[in-house]
Amino acid sequence: MPLIVVMEDDAATRTLVASVLRKNGYDVLSADNGLSGLELVRNNKPDLVISDVQMPTMDGFAMLQALRADPAIFATPVILLTSLQERAHMRIGMTSGADDYITKPFRPGELREAAAAQLNRRQMQAVVQTMTVEAAVLAALEDQKHHLSKLYEQRLASELSEKWPADNAQSEDEKFTNATVLFVDVINYAGFAEKLSNTDLSDVVRQFYNNAGDTVHLFGARLMQFVGDGLLVIFVDSADTTSVNHGLRAARAALGLSDAAKRVQQFLNTRFPTYKLPRFDVSVALNSGPVALARLEDPLRGDVQVLPVGDTVSATLLLQKAASKSGWRIAASVSMLRGVTGAVNIGGRALISLPGRSAPIDAAELLGLALET
Structure with missing residues (x-):
């Protein structure tokens, strides 16, 4: 069963994302900041990371940069969560190595589709x-x-x-x-x-x-x-x-x-x-x-x-x-x-x-x- 790490400082959004993913049959680990989330990734080697951009301690961009610099986890696909008004964040995220992004507010179906697309990536590459x-x-x-x-x-x-x-x-x-x-x-x-x-x-x-x-x-x-x-x-x-x-x-x-x-x-x-x-x-x-x-x-x-x-x-x-x-x-x-x-x-x-x-x-x-x- 695929494992997904969710990083989101807003408790309500974090709960929503985790709930949608679990209903789709995925295992989910969550963190309220990028630093804690990065440790979860290093310790558990998940199949996918879904991360907010604006978080305390370590934001999504810094987390992404650290993840891509770690040979043990650099290939982990990452989906960023950002608001519709933060278009600059979208451009920075994609040029920094994000695999996809979803704008807030998002529909549960959109989250499921984006997650499934990244999890199916290896199969498609095969x-x-x-x-x-x-x-x-x-x-x-x-x-x-x-x-x-x-x-x-x-x-x-x-x-x-x-x-x-x-x-x-x-x-x-x-x-x-x-x-x-x-x-x-x-x-x-x-x-x-x-x-x-x-x-x-x-x-x-x-x-x-x-x-x-x-x-x-x-x-x-x-x-x-x-x-x-x-x-x-x-x-x-x-x-x-x-x-x-x-x-x-x-x-x-x-x-x-x-x-x-x-x-x-x-x-x-x-x-x-x-x-x-x-x-x-x-x-x-x-x-x-x-x-x-x-x-x-x-x-x-x-x-x-x-x-x-x-x-x-x-x-x-x-x-x-x-x-x-x-x-x-x-x-x-x-x-x-x-x-x-x-x-x-x-x-x-x-x-x-x-x-x-x-x-x-x-x-x-x-x-x-x-x-x-």
């Missing part, structure tokens, strides 16, 4: 190791490739047949309690539209989205749909994609889309060497949570369309626009990243305000798959 990362994720999915191709053909045939539904056909939405949404859009699309003819622009767009379609299908996308000049993709766990969870497959697809953009840039260099075109690049957002696939039927023509709906979808679209402005090529919500903890490398992390939403979304830049053991 999965990545057995795949040998770059070649391995592809290798694991290569076994599915031919099966998935047949599956997509079957889906296409099914979708075509749905255009002539039976008289008693029922419209049923699909609901997923947890899925990963990917949205990719071309940066500087207006610049290409201004300098290229419609025919040339179509060739460029086709170059990218043909590659994009192949990429997301290879990694087992449940649904792919164009939204404006962007592409919305839904990944879910299913019997057809049991080797890798939907979050990791979506992350790998996002990285593949970034590579596809580089190939399009090479195409532009060859096809339009004298044109002063902007650099071809894409911006990708990833987010996980509940998703519904609503079936929309046209009673006159019999057409059936599937529309992804829900807060997870809308937040992904908004995150892509915000992340693009900040210069992140691939932005991922922390809710998505916690499902692949240990399997990916991340860069900067920030609370990003999104238009129309009452609270910011916690997100980080996805840099690549984890290479370390």
Whole structure:
């Protein structure tokens, strides 16, 4: 049974955190300051540390620095607790070696998810190791490739047949309690539209989205749909994609889309060497949570369309626009990243305000798959 050390000077918060963790089946030891907590870590070698930032005797940052300097416990994952107003603390914590942070006040479910993500880290790293990362994720999915191709053909045939539904056909939405949404859009699309003819622009767009379609299908996308000049993709766990969870497959697809953009840039260099075109690049957002696939039927023509709906979808679209402005090529919500903890490398992390939403979304830049053991 995993052991967690909790460091929190506020008795009520300390009791709440310990209670939530114990209800989830974890053993918990607690301390009211960083110095006492550090001794608990050294003596008991826990699987995880959850620590407040502001504590007497030794604060969370000093505790974290001492923990990382001790060879016997330096690899212990640490989650920091901080208030929403202390954004500077978040940045300091992540650059000081924290593995995650949770802002106060937090929901019990958020605490459980963050703890589970860190405790599952070794298991996820083992999965990545057995795949040998770059070649391995592809290798694991290569076994599915031919099966998935047949599956997509079957889906296409099914979708075509749905255009002539039976008289008693029922419209049923699909609901997923947890899925990963990917949205990719071309940066500087207006610049290409201004300098290229419609025919040339179509060739460029086709170059990218043909590659994009192949990429997301290879990694087992449940649904792919164009939204404006962007592409919305839904990944879910299913019997057809049991080797890798939907979050990791979506992350790998996002990285593949970034590579596809580089190939399009090479195409532009060859096809339009004298044109002063902007650099071809894409911006990708990833987010996980509940998703519904609503079936929309046209009673006159019999057409059936599937529309992804829900807060997870809308937040992904908004995150892509915000992340693009900040210069992140691939932005991922922390809710998505916690499902692949240990399997990916991340860069900067920030609370990003999104238009129309009452609270910011916690997100980080996805840099690549984890290479370390």
